Amino acid sequence: MAYMLEGRTGAWEVVVGLEIHAQVISESKLFSGASATYGGAPNAHVSFVDAGFPGMLPVINKECVAQAVRTGLGLKAKINLFSRFDRKNYFYADLPNGYQISQFEHPIVGTGIVEIELQDGTLKQIGITRLHLEQDAGKSMHDQHASKSVIDLNRAGVALMEIVSEPDIRSPEEAGAYLRKIRQIVRYLGTCDGNMEEGSMRADVNVSVRKPGEEFRTRCEIKNVNSVRFVMHAVEAEAMRQIEVWESGGEVVQETRLYDPSKGETRSMRSKEDAHDYRYFPEPDLLPLVLEQSFVDDLAAKLPELPDEKRRRFCDEYGIPFYDAGVLVADQATADFYETVAKGRDGKLTANWMSGDFFAAMNRTGKSIENPPVSAADLGALLDLITDKTINGRIAKDVFEEMVETGKAPAAIVEEKGLRQVTDTGAIDAAVTKVLADNQDKVAEYKSGKDKLFGFFVGQVMKAMQGKGNPALVNEAVKKQLDG
Amino acid sequence: MSIFDLTIAQASAKLAAKEISAVELTTAYNDAVAALNPRLNAYITTTPELALEQAKAADARIAAGDATALTGIPIAMKDLFCTEGVRTTAASKILEPFIPPYESTVSAKLKAAGAVSLGKANLDEFAMGSSNITSGYGPVENPWKRVSDPDAKLVPGGSSGGSASAVAARIALAATGTDTGGSIRQPAAFTGLAGIKPTYGRCSRFGIVAFASSLDQAGPMARNTEDCAILLNAMAGFDEKDSTSAQREVPDFTKALNRGVKGLKIGIPAEYRLEGTNPEILALWDKGIEWLKAQGAEIVEISLPHTKYGLAVYYIVAPAEASSNLARYDGVRFGKRVDGVDLIDMYERTRAAGFGAEVKRRIMIGTYVLSHGYYDAYYLKAQKVRNLILRDFTTAFETVDAILTPTAPSAAFGLGEKMDDPVTMYLNDVFTVPASLAGVPAMSIPAGLNAEGLPLGLQVIGKHFDEETVFAVSAAIENAAGFSALPELRAK
Numbered sequence: 005m006a007y008m009l010e011g012r013t014g015a016w017e018v019v020v021g022l023e024i025h026a027q028v029i030s031e032s033k034l035f036s037g038a039s040a041t042y043g044g045a046p047n048a049h050v051s052f053v054d055a056g057f058p059g060m061l062p063v064i065n066k067e068c069v070a071q072a073v074r075t076g077l078g079l080k081a082k083i084n085l086f087s088r089f090d091r092k093n094y095f096y097a098d099l100p101n102g103y104q105i106s107q108f109e110h111p112i113v114g115t116g117i118v119e120i121e122l123q124d125g126t127l128k129q130i131g132i133t134r135l136h137l138e139q140d141a142g143k144s145m146h147d148q149h150a151s152k153s154v155i156d157l158n159r160a161g162v163a164l165m166e167i168v169s170e171p172d173i174r175s176p177e178e179a180g181a182y183l184r185k186i187r188q189i190v191r192y193l194g195t196c197d198g199n200m201e202e203g204s205m206r207a208d209v210n211v212s213v214r215k216p217g218e219e220f221r222t223r224c225e226i227k228n229v230n231s232v233r234f235v236m237h238a239v240e241a242e243a244m245r246q247i248e249v250w251e252s253g254g255e256v257v258q259e260t261r262l263y264d265p266s267k268g269e270t271r272s273m274r275s276k277e278d279a280h281d282y283r284y285f286p287e288p289d290l291l292p293l294v295l296e297q298s299f300v301d302d303l304a305a306k307l308p309e310l311p312d313e314k315r316r317r318f319c320d321e322y323g324i325p326f327y328d329a330g331v332l333v334a335d336q337a338t339a340d341f342y343e344t345v346a347k348g349r350d351g352k353l354t355a356n357w358m359s360g361d362f363f364a365a366m367n368r369t370g371k372s373i374e375n376p377p378v379s380a381a382d383l384g385a386l387l388d389l390i391t392d393k394t395i396n397g398r399i400a401k402d403v404f405e406e407m408v409e410t411g412k413a414p415a416a417i418v419e420e421k422g423l424r425q426v427t428d429t430g431a432i433d434a435a436v437t438k439v440l441a442d443n444q445d446k447v448a449e450y451k452s453g454k455d456k457l458f459g460f461f462v463g464q465v466m467k468a469m470q471g472k473g474n475p476a477l478v479n480e481a482v483k484k485q486l487d488g
Numbered sequence: 489m490s491i492f493d494l495t496i497a498q499a500s501a502k503l504a505a506k507e508i509s510a511v512e513l514t515t516a517y518n519d520a521v522a523a524l525n526p527r528l529n530a531y532i533t534t535t536p537e538l539a540l541e542q543a544k545a546a547d548a549r550i551a552a553g554d555a556t557a558l559t560g561i562p563i564a565m566k567d568l569f570c571t572e573g574v575r576t577t578a579a580s581k582i583l584e585p586f587i588p589p590y591e592s593t594v595s596a597k598l599k600a601a602g603a604v605s606l607g608k609a610n611l612d613e614f615a616m617g618s619s620n621i622t623s624g625y626g627p628v629e630n631p632w633k634r635v636s637d638p639d640a641k642l643v644p645g646g647s648s649g650g651s652a653s654a655v656a657a658r659i660a661l662a663a664t665g666t667d668t669g670g671s672i673r674q675p676a677a678f679t680g681l682a683g684i685k686p687t688y689g690r691c692s693r694f695g696i697v698a699f700a701s702s703l704d705q706a707g708p709m710a711r712n713t714e715d716c717a718i719l720l721n722a723m724a725g726f727d728e729k730d731s732t733s734a735q736r737e738v739p740d741f742t743k744a745l746n747r748g749v750k751g752l753k754i755g756i757p758a759e760y761r762l763e764g765t766n767p768e769i770l771a772l773w774d775k776g777i778e779w780l781k782a783q784g785a786e787i788v789e790i791s792l793p794h795t796k797y798g799l800a801v802y803y804i805v806a807p808a809e810a811s812s813n814l815a816r817y818d819g820v821r822f823g824k825r826v827d828g829v830d831l832i833d834m835y836e837r838t839r840a841a842g843f844g845a846e847v848k849r850r851i852m853i854g855t856y857v858l859s860h861g862y863y864d865a866y867y868l869k870a871q872k873v874r875n876l877i878l879r880d881f882t883t884a885f886e887t888v889d890a891i892l893t894p895t896a897p898s899a900a901f902g903l904g905e906k907m908d909d910p911v912t913m914y915l916n917d918v919f920t921v922p923a924s925l926a927g928v929p930a931m932s933i934p935a936g937l938n939a940e941g942l943p944l945g946l947q948v949i950g951k952h953f954d955e956e957t958v959f960a961v962s963a964a965i966e967n968a969a970g971f972s973a974l975p976e977l978r979a980k
Binding site: 052055056057058059060061062063064091093095096097100101102103153155281283284285288289290291 | 570576578583586588589590592693694695696697698700701702728729730731732808809811812814815816818820821822831832835855858859860863867
């Protein structure tokens with residue numbers, strides 16, 4: 005069911021394209037040897053090249069090129085063996101050269117495809133138009149001093165990948181799903197950490213509206229949205245604003261806007277008159293970037309398994325449902341943890357335990373998959389104890405909680421607390437006999453039709469056995485003694 | 489024989505033979521600078537103490553047997569080369585307070601070879617000019633004078649006017665220059681010197697204040713081809729800090745000097761015989777042709793059909809790149825800052841105060857030709873025509889080994905002449921610009937004097953990375969011309 009916004013004149017379709025700026029993970033910057041690490045004292049990670057000093061020249065960082073190619077491969081996109089850098093000229097204090105080195109006419113990556121999954125399970129393909137490399141700017145701060153602005157150039161020159169989508173997105177949900185998917189892919193590839201709070205990934209959101217069946221109408225660009233939630237809100241807020249403009253007889257003006265989360269609306273950043281003329285021209289200080297096919301093939305061969313492929317493989321290999329697999333591959337570390345536990349074990353059992361008790365414990369203790377509440381080895385050992393029937397599922401839960409609390413191995417806990425499951429049918433029969441004997445009134449009720457009491461008897465037997473009875477055997481014994 | 493009569497080769501030999509010391513040589517030049525620079529204004533910054541320190545170190549190296557051909561040789565560095573710890577202005581007020589915390593690759597190589605730096609030579613502001621009159625630190629006087637009017641001050645040419653004047657007046661033994669559209673060759677011709685613009689990419693641009701990135705090249709200016717070859721040996725070479733630097737072996741250029749021109753084919757381009765060119769220059773060109781013929785070269789008439797578009801192409805492409813390269817001079821991080829009420833105001837005040845008129849003119853032209861709606865008609869079109877000019881040369885070089893032309897359309901003109909219209913000034917570059925656009929090596933050698941007793945130069949253009957043939961042909965002309973005239977105004 006397509007997402008539509010109801011206006012006064014009928015239903016409107018929302019058309020969205022995202023331009024994502026993703027900071028490349030690399031030791032040094034795109035064109036200088038200065039550190040590209042986040043943080044550091046202001047202006048500590050700046051070379052004279054980054055600071056645009058006289059006579060300084062850019063030299064390309066091969067690793068950044070490799071990261072862009074890897075990302076292009078992850079987006080199933082065409083890698084352009086020939087690409088070129090261009091200067092994008094404008095004046096601002098955080099842009100030391102007075103121009104940004106970017107790629108305008110010939111980007112390093114061409115068209116590609118990304119698959120997104122919506123809440124209701126539908127899969128949709130969103131086209132990628134291109135990916136190009138460019139320099140990030142520094143940071144301006146206007147609130148540090150009474151009358152002056154201060155500039156930190158640590159970020160100036162850090163490599164960015166600008167990933168441009170086709171205008172295939174049709175709802176805030178799709179926008180959110182697409183952004184999350186891109187984030188997942190680059191994190192899997194190790195090409196960007198996708199940290200929107202720290203600004204290593206930002207989105208410019210292009211929004212327009214139209215009546216179904218129409219051509220595209222004028223769009224506006226909402227710049228630098230730095231969370232998935234805000235992107236989704238901004239899409240809706242801007243779409244509604246544009247609908248109102250059209251419906252009151254006006255025309256949407258193409259402009260750049262900013263999303264104000266405190267007001268939940270967008271506002272104009274600059275009008276067409278103030279719009280920059282970037283005067284793009286080919287960067288004369290750099291040679292065109294020419295890649296050998298073997299360079300690309302080599303990177304492709306070493307690419308890690310991507311989330312979509314891993315998800316499908318988990319279904320096939322471990323026999324788990326598509327939805328569950330999706331949860332487990334949300335990030336690489338979780339997927340790896342799962343596989344470590346599931347290898348040679350019951351994949352479904354592993355998945356259930358991870359989605360259930362394990363994630364719950366992780367949330368409760370505030371830990372992460374990198375610093376888990378229970379190690380993969382220990383979780384695996386616990387599942388082994390269930391599989392070989394040493395303990396039953398109910399007891400396993402208690403053992404798990406103890407593992408989280410004490411960090412002890414499951415076998416040790418089972419021994420210490422004497423939690424071994426009782427499979428001795430003699431003992432079980434004896435316990436059942438006692439329970440039935442102590443509850444003769446209920447037995448009578450059961451026999452006259454109150455089937456529900458079966459669970460009561462099982463529960464009482466388990467209680468008498470301190471939960472250690474093998475549930476299947478207990479059930480069998482109760483049934484036999486009641487019916488037999 | 490005065491110490492000032494020694495060429496680099498000769499001085500180097502005497503230093504090696506311990507007949508003179510580097511300290512003596514530098515002291516003599518320091519004194520000459522002190523005596524003549526106040527008048528000539530060839531230097532923006534003089535560094536006599538630093539030079540003396542370097543001379544002492546040079547003497548130690550010579551004593552240890554660790555000297556190169558340039559150890560102890562006192563030179564001037566065009567003030568476009570960033571020199572660590574020594575003020576570098578690019579002849580602009582906007583860089584008046586700028587002391588680079590780094591060294592350009594070319595000047596570093598010369599220092600590593602043991603050359604002594606007497607100071608930073610004057611130039612047209614940001615290398616934009618052909619007369620050195622656009623400098624923010626005053627014009628430079630050409631030591632050469634007209635016979636008919638010896639008091640009139642003449643320009644040394646530009647943009648490397650300070651370098652040229654210093655070497656011609658012998659207040660430097662040699663100098664570094666840069667050439668973007670003729671800025672080594674034309675001043676060399678105006679001051680009776682040898683100067684070469686190497687192939688684009690032969691010398692590193694790292695640390696040279698950028699004017700037009702796809703055209704700028706560093707090169708030597710000296711008394712003769714031998715001294716130029718010695719300097720270029722040290723200046724040239726691949727630099728990984730410059731992505732446009734060529735990964736090519738640097739041959740010993742001095743070895744090419746005695747090759748001779750027997751059997752070489754020398755192209756004479758019809759399009760350089762311009763309507764209205766000074767007849768003395770055309771006559772000198774003809775003489776040059778005869779000299780080469782006499783030494784066994786074959787003269788071939790060639791056509792470089794797109795020559796006439798050279799100036800138009802240059803004066804679109806160079807300003808375009810400059811408008812972008814000069815955006816960094818904004819008062820934010822270094823150089824002069826004039827405070828304003830906000831960022832834009834500060835930018836406007838700083839650049840208005842810091843840049844001279846010619847620089848502003850070229851920034852505006854450059855911004856215009858790159859702007860929306862004009863890019864295709866101007867910049868893109870100019871680059872396409874540039875490619876045709878390049879093709880003219882590569883086609884010609886299929887049949888000839890080198891090309892001979894005049895260097896400049898006139899001899900040195902007077903300070904204050906050609907001021908009515910900037911375009912008149914631009915016409916100075918008509919013979920030098922095409923070789924810059926094509927990136928081919930080109931050298932100017934002094935070939936004679938005009939009726940006023942002023943030097944005239946001839947230009948030799950060669951194939952990409954074939955500076956050796958350029959040196960060989962230039963040396964042949966030099967030998968035949970026997971140019972030995974000197975300006976009266978010089979260190980003696």
